[in-house]
Amino acid sequence: MSLVKEGRVPKNxxxxxxxxxxxxxxxxxxxxxxxSKISPEAEAPSGRSLAGIRTDRExxxxxxxxxxxxxxxxxxVRADRMQHGVGGMIVAAKNRLLGMANKLAKPxxxxxxxxxxxxxxxxxxxxxxxxxxxxxxxxxQPNANS
Numbered sequence: 001m002s003l004v005k006e007g008r009v010p011k012n013x014x015x016x017x018x019x020x021x022x023x024x025x026x027x028x029x030x031x032x033x034x035x036s037k038i039s040p041e042a043e044a045p046s047g048r049s050l051a052g053i054r055t056d057r058e059x060x061x062x063x064x065x066x067x068x069x070x071x072x073x074x075x076x077v078r079a080d081r082m083q084h085g086v087g088g089m090i091v092a093a094k095n096r097l098l099g100m101a102n103k104l105a106k107p108x109x110x111x112x113x114x115x116x117x118x119x120x121x122x123x124x125x126x127x128x129x130x131x132x133x134x135x136x137x138x139x140x141q142p143n144a145n146s
Contacts, residue, residue, distance in 0.1 A: 008025055008028075009021075009022055009029075010022075010025060092134075093129065093131040093132050096127060097128045103124065104120055108120060
């Protein structure tokens, strides 16, 4: 049965309704257990509209989904994986350069030809730099739990 038929919403003598009185009657008679959805025009405690907040949330979800897709398709690399990979290459190159003196000390101690000394040192430096070129962009992406 409607609120009008029950007499809970006042009707003007001419049969029309006063919007302010109808709204007040509706609010007074509304069942809180059957509360409808909050109006998108309603404001959150922050003063922003709920529709604006929902729009922001949807935009964030869309950006997150795009990032996940880019990760899955290999267009994006996680920073922690990049740091690990590059860090490993740098450590390998550093170790090779630091070990160069020990490796070349005995062979070059007896060498008197400057060209051969230069070639041996350049070869070791080239090998050290080759450690920096071992980047593999097709490494496994971490799973969601890592």
